[in-house]
Amino acid sequence: MEKSNTTLRRRLTTAAVVILRIVIGATFILSGWAKAIDPWGTVYKITEYLDVWDMDVPRALVTSFTFLLSAWEFVWGALLLAGTYRRVSVISLLLCMAGMLPLSLYIAIASPVADCGCFGDLLIVSNTGTFIKNVIITAALIYLLAHNTRVRQLYTTHTQWIVGGVLTFYILLIALIGYNIQPLVDFRRFSPGTSLLTDESEGEEGDDEAEAVYSFIYTRDGLTRSFTADQLPDSTWTFVERKLESGSENIDDGLTVTVDGEDILPDILMPDGDTPLAEQFIVTIPQPYDVDLSFTNLINDLNDYIAERGGTLTAFIAGDSAAIDRWMDISMASYDIYRVEPNLIKELARGTSALVYLREGTVVWKRTLSSIDPAETGRHAASRLDETLDPAPGKMLRYINWSLAGLLLLIWLFDLLLPREKATATSPSGPSASPVSSTESTDK
Template sequence: MKYVLWLLRIVVGVLFIFSGLVKANDPLGLSYKMMEFFEVWHMPSLISWSLSLSVLMIAFEIIAGVALLLGFAQRVFSMLLLLLITFFTFLTAYVLFSGKIKECGCFGDCIKITNTETFYKDVALLVMAIVLWIFRKRIKPLFSGYPSLALMIITVFFAFGIQWYVLEHLPFYDCLPYKIGNNLYEKSQLPPGAQPPVFETVLTYEKDGVKKDFTTADYPWQDSTWKFVDSKTKLIKEGTGEAAIKDFKLSDYEGNDHTDEVLKAPGYVFLFFVRDVNKARTDNMDRLKQLLDAAEAKNIPTYILSSSDQPSTMAFLQKWNLTKFNLLVVDNTASKTGMRTNPGLMLLNNGTVVNKWSFRDYPKQVDWHN
């Protein structure tokens, strides 16, 4: 039994650490998946907590995996592991059998496995976790005393620290279609012979406590009594194929489409993503302004892509002296996928992503010859 327990400790511990590290690369991705669950379960009060819950869950996966390998405080961690795996199994079963969630995102966006594979993986883990919990008293610490405690403290700082870094900057490895090297126009095209799906962008406004949905053609942009709440893209008609980038549509506030103009523009183009102007981080805005002014002097255009209402966006641009640049509207989900930080800067060259920077990392200058 001793060797069986060791094998189970290694399998479960390593898998938890690996799963946590993969998701720690992009904690926002998990938080968006949590929002999807909360919306389906009609739990709107938890949506604002999704990022905090995401960070805690990812950190716990890493910490619990290390604790299991070290044999640290197994009377506590074996029970916590069992509870967490039970919860994961419930989630994957819900995704598999309800059909209300497309995928669970258990390994983030970097590793895709089917919902069936995910469910059976969690069932196997659940069985192993039950065995580890039953025989928890037989699990001996790898080290005794201060070495184990020191390693656990280091693990805690690492598990939270790596996520803080990613949230302030960008994921270490970009697994999404907007990654460096991808041509956004090409990734937006359907496979040959496929029929495109039909989407509609819906803008939600609120007045006197009543929320109402508008299209980009009829929203009350001139009526300040209506307050912008959210923007979403709804699927109107299913298509027969699917592009890697499905919802990256750029329009002005009058509803005119400028997507091809931007993605097929020759040479360099800056895209400044500012998803929510009311929550945008304004670190290094002076450096950003200097960079965009220098680009303008070289006839390199900048497009500001906002998911907020026009009055709020204009107030933000006026505050930071950015009103001279082209302003376009982008769907909130597309903005989240294209740029994980709010705000962030992307550089295209003939439609291909050359580089991306978070609000922390705007460059002072760019080598236009690369």
């Protein structure tokens, strides 16, 4: 009877460890991958926290921390799921939770930000839900700390360091592409394939209530003020949030360009009033004082190219009239420039400056200006520059993912060829405990 109970207890422990490895490992994989796929979004979220705490941290440090955090969560989460580095993986994730758990308690109580940003724009979790999630994760990791080495790993100690290196290279590559070009997967509202023209018929039956009116909350030097859409402050103010004052928020869920209190985006996309232009470029500049001035020549070349094809180039800038006048002066712009709410610009495209290509009002692709070789505009100006500049993120991600899967499979097959000696581990229940790999003694 005692032997039967011991066997049952051992099997339940094994099942619990396997389940927790999968669930907790997958959670960290998803969290790290979501942060890495859109590093700019993570930078913006961390900056929100820093603004609330009135901390001025250089963006380079925030960006470096973003890369480190996403890689830490993804790599150790994947190693935990595979049962590799059975002790160190659990300890590393517990160290992560040592910071995340009190932080989530703070945001659950004080609500300094709308959401924690744990999973980027992929999955929005409430502040209270985030704290509950972190409590469960921490408890599960404590259990794994005691029992994780009782179950064998997928990769042995001979190859686990290679697996860790491959996973680290993969996630950093994903993050670098997302930071320097654009996220390989766009979870925001204005993703490729989305029309920027809203369906006006949705609001026809709602009369006055159909039109949403927002106020925009900004802060500077401890002072918080509310502004209307056509009276946004200069770049010395920090955006906090957008509040719905009246109307239906569900209807006003698109991009808006407000001039004198009226949305003129349809006029920009459909200058003749009937159909959108066949081709258009939109340049997004969320922080006009941080843009490399050398991009002005590139933008002018792009404007010449699209104009020859019957399209237009329009710049969306976040800033006051002084910022727009400065940009027009230094760029000698012959294209239209409009002031747009900063968060909308950041949601449309990532980066300090980016290019969005539209076909009949629908987003086709986007990329940062820094990722465009200026020589391309001259070499392909008479051909299909719009196709040449398309980063094809879906194709790129599939290639990277299949390469990762292939490498991990090859390492696993190679691991099978290596000798795996068996030894009997003695547990507190007695010498009848289940056999485990002899590599347990050297598994870190």
